[in-house]
Each structure stands twice: as C-alpha cells, then as structure tokens.
Amino acid sequence: MPGYERAELSAELKVEPYQEELFEAAKRAAGESGLAREAGPETIVLAGGRREVLEATVKTVEAALAAGVHTVEVRVEAEGDAPRFGGERGRGRT
Amino acid sequence: MTQTPTRERTAVPATPGGVGESVGRPDGVPKVKGEFEYSSDLHVDGMLWGATLRSPHPHASIRSIDTSEAGTMPGVFAVLTYEDVPGRKVYGMEIPDQPVLAWEKVRYEGEAVALVAADHPETARRALEKIEVDYEVLAPVVDAEAAMAEDAPKLHLSGNVLRRVDVRHGDPRATADVVVTGEYEVGMQDQAFLGPESGLAVPDGEGGVDLYISTQWLHVDQDQVAESLGLPPEMVRLTLSGVGGAFGGREDLSMQIHACMLALHTGRPIKMVYGREESFYGHVHRHPAKMRYEHGATREGKLVYVRANLLFDGGAYASSSNAVCLNAATFACGPYDVPNAEIESLMLYTNNPPCGAMRGFGAVQACFAHEAQMDRLAEELSMDPVELRIKNAIEPRMTFPFGQEVPYPAPVREILDRVRDMPLPEEKAVMGRDLRELPGGVSNTTHGEGVKRGIGYAVGFKNVGFSAGFDDYSTARVSLSVEDGEPLARVHTAAAEVGQGLVMVQAQIVRTELGVENVIVETADTRIGSAGSTSASRQTYVTGAAVKEACETVREKVFELVHEEFDEEFDEEADGLAIEGGNVVADGRVVAPLEELIGDEEISETVEFHHRATHPLDEDGQGDVHLQYAFAAHRAVVEVDVELGLVRVVEIATAQDVGKVINPLALEGQIEGGIAQGLGLALMEEIRITDAKIQNASFTDYLIPTILDMPPVRMEILELADPEAPYGLKGVGEPPTIASTPAIVAALRDATGRELTRIPVHPEHIVSLDEEREA
Numbered sequence: 001m002p003g004y005e006r007a008e009l010s011a012e013l014k015v016e017p018y019q020e021e022l023f024e025a026a027k028r029a030a031g032e033s034g035l036a037r038e039a040g041p042e043t044i045v046l047a048g049g050r051r052e053v054l055e056a057t058v059k060t061v062e063a064a065l066a067a068g069v070h071t072v073e074v075r076v077e078a079e080g081d082a083p084r085f086g087g088e089r090g091r092g093r094t
Numbered sequence: 095m096t097q098t099p100t101r102e103r104t105a106v107p108a109t110p111g112g113v114g115e116s117v118g119r120p121d122g123v124p125k126v127k128g129e130f131e132y133s134s135d136l137h138v139d140g141m142l143w144g145a146t147l148r149s150p151h152p153h154a155s156i157r158s159i160d161t162s163e164a165g166t167m168p169g170v171f172a173v174l175t176y177e178d179v180p181g182r183k184v185y186g187m188e189i190p191d192q193p194v195l196a197w198e199k200v201r202y203e204g205e206a207v208a209l210v211a212a213d214h215p216e217t218a219r220r221a222l223e224k225i226e227v228d229y230e231v232l233a234p235v236v237d238a239e240a241a242m243a244e245d246a247p248k249l250h251l252s253g254n255v256l257r258r259v260d261v262r263h264g265d266p267r268a269t270a271d272v273v274v275t276g277e278y279e280v281g282m283q284d285q286a287f288l289g290p291e292s293g294l295a296v297p298d299g300e301g302g303v304d305l306y307i308s309t310q311w312l313h314v315d316q317d318q319v320a321e322s323l324g325l326p327p328e329m330v331r332l333t334l335s336g337v338g339g340a341f342g343g344r345e346d347l348s349m350q351i352h353a354c355m356l357a358l359h360t361g362r363p364i365k366m367v368y369g370r371e372e373s374f375y376g377h378v379h380r381h382p383a384k385m386r387y388e389h390g391a392t393r394e395g396k397l398v399y400v401r402a403n404l405l406f407d408g409g410a411y412a413s414s415s416n417a418v419c420l421n422a423a424t425f426a427c428g429p430y431d432v433p434n435a436e437i438e439s440l441m442l443y444t445n446n447p448p449c450g451a452m453r454g455f456g457a458v459q460a461c462f463a464h465e466a467q468m469d470r471l472a473e474e475l476s477m478d479p480v481e482l483r484i485k486n487a488i489e490p491r492m493t494f495p496f497g498q499e500v501p502y503p504a505p506v507r508e509i510l511d512r513v514r515d516m517p518l519p520e521e522k523a524v525m526g527r528d529l530r531e532l533p534g535g536v537s538n539t540t541h542g543e544g545v546k547r548g549i550g551y552a553v554g555f556k557n558v559g560f561s562a563g564f565d566d567y568s569t570a571r572v573s574l575s576v577e578d579g580e581p582l583a584r585v586h587t588a589a590a591e592v593g594q595g596l597v598m599v600q601a602q603i604v605r606t607e608l609g610v611e612n613v614i615v616e617t618a619d620t621r622i623g624s625a626g627s628t629s630a631s632r633q634t635y636v637t638g639a640a641v642k643e644a645c646e647t648v649r650e651k652v653f654e655l656v657h658e659e660f661d662e663e664f665d666e667e668a669d670g671l672a673i674e675g676g677n678v679v680a681d682g683r684v685v686a687p688l689e690e691l692i693g694d695e696e697i698s699e700t701v702e703f704h705h706r707a708t709h710p711l712d713e714d715g716q717g718d719v720h721l722q723y724a725f726a727a728h729r730a731v732v733e734v735d736v737e738l739g740l741v742r743v744v745e746i747a748t749a750q751d752v753g754k755v756i757n758p759l760a761l762e763g764q765i766e767g768g769i770a771q772g773l774g775l776a777l778m779e780e781i782r783i784t785d786a787k788i789q790n791a792s793f794t795d796y797l798i799p800t801i802l803d804m805p806p807v808r809m810e811i812l813e814l815a816d817p818e819a820p821y822g823l824k825g826v827g828e829p830p831t832i833a834s835t836p837a838i839v840a841a842l843r844d845a846t847g848r849e850l851t852r853i854p855v856h857p858e859h860i861v862s863l864d865e866e867r868e869a
Contacts, residue, residue: 027251036251041176043200044251047189080674093519 006036007047014073017062020041021030022067029063030056050078109675111613112606113821116759117598120615121336121591133308133335134292134367141294142171144349144356147208147225147572148199148434149377152410152786153235153247155561156198157210157228164224168215173225174209178355183325183349185609187314191250192448194322194351196838200229201249201449202411203585203787204375207501211364220589234445234786238407240382241442249410249443256441257416258410259423261715263435270390270398272540274470275524277797278463279852281780282407283380285452286798287538289338291348291376292367295357302329303354307789308337310344313624322351323358327620330354334618341590342451342714343377343769346413354362373790376451377412379781381406381441383422383459389467395477395724397486399434400427400467400495406449413450415441415457418658420562421456423715424496427527428464429506429725430486431554435716445786451629453771454556454828458835461554462853469550469843474509479840480514482552486578487553501723503814505751509727510553512749514808517807518729519745521547533740535802544737547744553727554833557720558825559632562710566632566721569623570600570640574648575697579686583608585644586616587683589625589637596633596758602642602757607645609673612686623702631724631825634686634756640703640818649673653692655709706818722816726750726829728769728837731805732846739857741777741842744804746834751812752823753824761826768805768830776838777833 007062013030015023022040030036033056035048053076061072111117124130152814161173176183176197184190185199196207209226212218230321235241241254271462293307302325309315312332320330349366353510361748368376386407389396404422410413423439452458487506493499524532524542534540560566571586583604601613616623625637653671656678670681677684678691711717729747734740746769755761771779778797782789792797815822835853843850846860 024198031248031253032249034252036191038184038198038251043183045184045190 008079009053010045010047010051010080011073012039013044013046013057013060015042015069016071016073022064025067026060026064026069030060033059038091085091095188104371105312108612109609110603111606111611113602114758115602115757117602117757118599119595119598121461121597127680131336131826132289132292132338133294133306134289135274135363136296136306136335136765138296138363141365142211142213142360143215143218144291144353144364145210145212145215145222145364145748146206146349146352147222149203149207150227151200152203152233153232154229156196156200156207157230159224161208164210167217167221168515169213170210170221171213171362172209172211173358175207178359179322182321184413185318185322185351187346187414188416192411193195193778202445204447205410206352209352209356211360211362211783216269216707222282224591228304231666236446236786237444238442241444249445254443256412256443257419257835258441259419259439259715260807261423261426261435261437263432263494263716264399266434266436268390268399268434272392272471273388273473274467274474275388276463276467276470277851278385278466280383280448280459280462281852281854282382282783283775283779284374284453284781284796285339285341285343285377285379287339287343290368290370290373293335293349293353294363294365296363297352297357298309301325302331303357304331304333304352305354306335307342309333310590310592310629311627312590312618312620312683314627315347316620318347319334319350319354319693323354323731324560325811326645331609332620334590335594337590341453341631341818342455344592345451345627346378348376351660363568370793371791374445374788377501377647378409379407380446380452381415381418381449381459385459387467389462389471391471391475394474395475395482395485397430397432400432401436401440402426402463403596404437404439406439407446408441409443409444409448409449410445413448415449420458420711420719421557422460424494424719425457425555426460426464428461428468429488429553430506431488431492432495446783447788448582449780452830453768457554457556457828458775461552462830462836462839464521465552465554465833465840466851469840481526482508483551483553484509484510496719498718498720502711503751503813504725505812506553506648506725508538508812509725509749509751513551513727513729513747516729516808516810518549518748518776528628533735533742534738539738539740540735544735545733545751546736547847548732548734548841548845550727550730550837550842550844552833552836552840553725554829555632555723555725555829556631557707558635558722558724560626561720562624563708565704566626566636567702567704568625568637568640568701569702570637570644571622571698571700572604572641572644573650573696574610574692576689576692579689580612581610582612583610583616584616585641586615586622587625587637587640588618588620588622589633590618590628593713594628594764596628596637596755598760599634599638599756603641604645605639607642608649610676611660622700631827634823635722635819636703636705638823640701642820643703644699644701647701648697651697652688652691656685658688658747659691714751721788722819722824724751724826724829726833726869728833730834730837730841732845733844734840734860736846736860739860743773743803744840745805746836746837747808748830748834749812750829751814752826753816753819754813754821755811756821756823762809763810764826765809768827769807772802772831775853776835777854
C-alpha cells in the first residue's frame, strides 16, 4: 500500500564526510520536527507537508553546520510525482 | 432500418465457462496432487543458496560486524552487510523506515543483519554462525502502552507514534439514557500461509536481475528492490511464481532485495527459502490492539454516541500500519447509524515484530470490540441483540461517522434478518454422542458432562480497494487471435494469483465478453503495467474491470471488421451484434466465425482501469475516503465444556452481499476460508510474545484450525449490484473473517456467562483459572 496518504514532500539529507558525533546533532534536530526517519548510517529523511519539510530541512542543516559538519547533501522530492510510485506510468488506453 | 444478413445464420450456444459459473481452478488438481510448482520449488543450474543472519535481540545497538571468517569458508561465495546495499538502505511500502540490513541498531528479534551465498544451504547456515556481531543489548519496548510512556526510548528519530487518526462527528458532549463501557484486546494473529517466503534471483549479465517470486504485488516489489539496488526499475524484472497463500503477509518485502543483492554480487542465480521458524520472523502479522469503548443509547435502543480509543502495536517498522490505523478509525463504530462519535486511533512503534496487512486489516480488531459493545448494550436494555443491531443499522444515503455518504447497496438489516431467520442446527442430547461431536473431540475429555450451548451474532463491514486518495489502478492486456483454426484469447496482467482464484475470474470475464472458449491467462509479471496489490478484496473489482474494458475494446475492433467485411450493413445496436461461441452473431444468428474475420491478425488492447477517486480524511476524520463497502453478518452456534474450557463450533451461518456472484464455487471457498481464519482468531491463533520475543514460531505451537475444527457453514448470498462496479460485484475475501470472530465469542459468552474481552479466547479464560486461584 505505498502512498496511503503518503507525504507531500520528502527531503533526504546526507552528511559528508560522515562523523557519528556530528551526525547526532543533525539527527536530534530532525527528530524534533516529528517528520524524520533514518535511511542509512549517514542519511536522514524528512517526510510530510511541503512547508513543514522545508522548515525542518533548514533547521536540520543549520544544526549540522553548527555542530561542525562541512557538507550536507540535500535531495528534495515531491513524492506525488515520484516515478517509483508509478507517477510516470501511462494512463488510459495505450 | 432493418438489416438483411448476407448469409444464413445458425443459432449458437453461449460460451461456457463465463461469469457466474463454477469454473474449476486450473491449479487445483496439481496442488492437490503435490505437482504444483511453488516458488520454493524453483531450481536453475548453477544456483547458489542465500541465507539471512538475524538478530537474536529485539532491541540492541550494533557495535561491530565481523564477516571475515565466514567469508573464507569453502563453498561460501559472498557475505554481505549494510555496506553492500548499493542503493537506498531502507525500504517500506508506505514509509521506507526498515533497513535492508541493519547498520546501527536492531529493533526487533529476527531483524536481518547479514547475508550469505553458498553452494549448499547447510554451508550457508554454517557460514551464518561464523559471522560475529557485537551487540549492546537494550531494554525492549514491549507494547504500545510502554511505547507511549514519557521515559520510553525513542525507537525512531521522531519518536514512537507511527500514526494517529481522529474521527470527530456530531456533538462531543452528547449524553445518553443508557451507557455501557468496555475494554477489549486482540492478540497478534499470523497469516499462517503454508508456502514459506521464497524466490529465485537470476542476474542477466548486464547489471540487471530477474526475480521469480511469490508476492502479492509485483510492481511495488519492483520499485522497492530497484531503489535499494540503485537500478532503474526496468533492470529489475519480476515474474510471479507459485504462491502458497498470502492473506496480507506477502505484501511487504522479505527476501526480495537480499536475493537480488547476492545474485548481482556473485553473478550467480540465488535461491532463498525461509524455514517455518524463520518465516515467523520474515513477514508482518496482524496488529495487536487494546480498545476502550463507551456506547450511549436511548432507552428505546437508538445509539446516541460512540467514544473509542484504539491503541495498536505496529511493531518495529511501519509496513502498512497507516492503512490499518485509518481503517480502524473509520470502522470503529460498526455499520450503524451513529449521530455522535469521538474516535481516536493510535499506532505505536515497539520492539515487537512488525505488523502490517492481514485479511480485514483494521476492521477485524474494531469489529470485535464494537460488536461486544452492542451485545452489552442489548443486555443493558433487555433487548434482543439482533433487534438492537437492526434498529441501528445504517442505510444508503445516511452518513458514516467519518462523513462519507453510505452508498447503495448497504443491506445491513437484510443480512441480519437472514442470519437470524436461518434454521438453527438440531440440538442433540450431549450424552452418548460420538466423541468427534463434543468439545475436545477424540481427546476423550468429556462424554457430555459440563457441555453448554451458546448462540452469538455479529455484523461487520470493510472497505474494498485502496482508499484515501490512492490511485488504485490495474492494467490488462487482452488479445484475440486464431491458433490451430480456433479463436484464442490471451489475457495478461501483473495481478498476483495467491490462491484466491483470480486466474479463473480473468478467464471467465474474457469468455463472457469475447465469446471465446479458449483463454490463456499468461503468467503475471512486470512486462505489463501494475495491477496493484492482491489485497483489500480488490482484484476482482479492479483487475476484473481492466480485463473487461480491454475485452470490450477488442470486441469493438472485431465489430469494425464486421462492418468492413459486410459493407457496414450491420449496426451493432440495431442488430444486437455480439460474439458468442467463437462467432460474431446478430440476433442470435451467426454472421461470421471469428477465425474467418480475424485470419492471421491479432487484435489486442491494453487498458488501465482507474476507479473513482477517493480522498484523505481531514483533521476531524471526515471525507469520502473509501471506494466500496462489503457487509457480512454471522451467527455462531458453539458448545463449550465449561469445566475444561474446550470449545466446539457447531455451525456458522452467514449472509453476505457480494453484488454479483462471479464464480459460485470460488465464492463458497472464500467464505469458508475466511470463516476458518475468523475462527482461528477467536479460539486459538496467537503469536505469543514475551519481552518482545516470539515464543511459538512453529505450527506445532502456533495453532491454526484444521478440518476437525471447522464447522459446517450455512450461507445465504445477496446479489445487490453496486452500480459503479464491473458486473455490480463486490470484493468478497475479507468480510467472512471480520464478523465471524465476534459472533463466535458472543456465542461463548452466551454459553458461559463470562465477559471474554480478549481474543483469542483460551480455555483458561473460559474456566477462569485465575479467579479460581484467587478464591
């Protein structure tokens, strides 16, 4: 059942180079948003409404930078159109 | 204008094997004879065996993973950890929160940590033993209530609340003459499919992989596997293999990504088959629930309000918990006219095994509670429990508490009337009976002493198809050609046949629509567009509609050929042009045989069917959220040995509205099978968990009903056509499971006088050993 009321927007944040103690600061900030989940040892995903996700992304990036992270790679995806959920598949008769 | 046929027409019989007939299963005889090839039977030369290292702890940090010794063992070709996941390291149908392989933490007992590929399953098993994982064991969060505690450890970054749905309807301060309250609990049921998780991944030598797999939804598997392999979906091709049951337990991934990772890493085909014990850790289960209810009614028995708090244990990862939480919230009041409702449905993460889809998901738990409440209310009002239900039954054009107008048909009163009016089974004297007709059976536990009879009723409903705005479509390709001088139709979809009979239904629809007896249902795979999931009782509706529409278009093309051939002298509507018995006919007379019209051509059409849009609930839990509703009522007659707590279900009577019977034999099977699963939940089926660890991961200790437990089923079928559905049909798979459980427990209460607020009801609940000990 993918997409049962799935998130409007998701943002994937990847900290590079990965250092656990620095990443913890980003995880804390992301967690407080109520939108976060882990997606790998160095990756956080924020998923929810557009405004909430964007606000949480900024806060998480700020927290990471404040902790000493040099690079945060951010990938924002509007899940409603994401091809993996079938958005690119044809409609109607072919 | 009257048309004159250009040739003499002969009468033809209708094509056999169409919609409405009891067409036999093509896989039925091979399955009974043990000749059917399940996914666990797959074999290809040169294949290796994959195996999974699983966490022995329900909650732990991983300090390190050492694979060095395992990797050097003779016969071992690969040992993989999270570092080897090439793409996204998490997966999940609704929320990708589950690690493909754990990296830092394990959150449930049995979580996958590492993989091995070896030339023999025993070598793979021994290699798993050589992988050293250094765990720091943490205290587990053992249930949903513990997960809500302020000092509970946060299992995921944003805490332990997975989903919350509130339904607010009417006056929150409504008061009533009569009030009944209750607390109810549902244990963790397993789908208990017989075919374990299994499949075969074959690398294509060009970086892609072919996966032969038993699953419920090929395309959602494909999407998730491709994402985690870091490949485009077209490089991950899935083909449905023989499925040994599903019931929701195959909707999530199990070994799909793992087998493909190993295949791409080794360059060899990889077979993975879980054992029975591993299977209990390898798939999701039905959500355990604790539910508090308050019902208010007038002295005349009209419901005034329902207030409920539903608390679900989602386990360690999300799976389809969102949908379960939503369904429970919307079905919490039952199929009744409730003017005021306050429902809170809450889903928590814990360190228990992940829970997800299972037949009737969300509706099953709520139905047990709301039907127990209706019985309590009836008792408080000194009313007949069926009368109370009928008095409050919803009807078309009323409004559900979640704001959706009740669509036609909604025959709640009628199905209740039907089950009440069916004759009761003869009540024979208990003494001197054949042991097999007594509780305890051939265990010879009673000769009739202490045996009491009870009767109970329940009614339930469930949404058919996916809800809340999901574009729940299906794709079908139908082609018509001539082979060996005979017209032949082929139908191709990606819809998973999991034992429910879709393989017959597709052929029946093609025969009915195209009038061709020879129909080949091609193997489901991802060469064609998605058919969605085989779940939520949806495939006959959605894929059935896609097949029907594809046939209709093919038929139009055939009629165009008729017009071309016969100088447009036939008008379809005026002449009743149709295809029957392999011929195009008009007014029941043959115009031309299909083989003459089609010749060497192939007429084909691919169609996507999208049902009407549904919408998410708003903040107050209001909205047009569901597509279709299916209703069933049950009456259970039980006999209970009240001294030993043993139960014999004497008979189940049921009435169900199915819209249109597509295949009577298959329908009967669905109803009986669903009732068996409902009986299992009522009396025996529960995954026992202590400190977040499964205690009974085997079919020795996890009990499921056998043929000796299954009573005769008396059924009445209503065919009230849904005007929006193909042939007017309704999904039929889930309703038999939903209300059969509370009907059986109501009958137990009737026989024993006990409250029985938890399912499954075990013997100790019936004889109340705890109370006796205290006394």
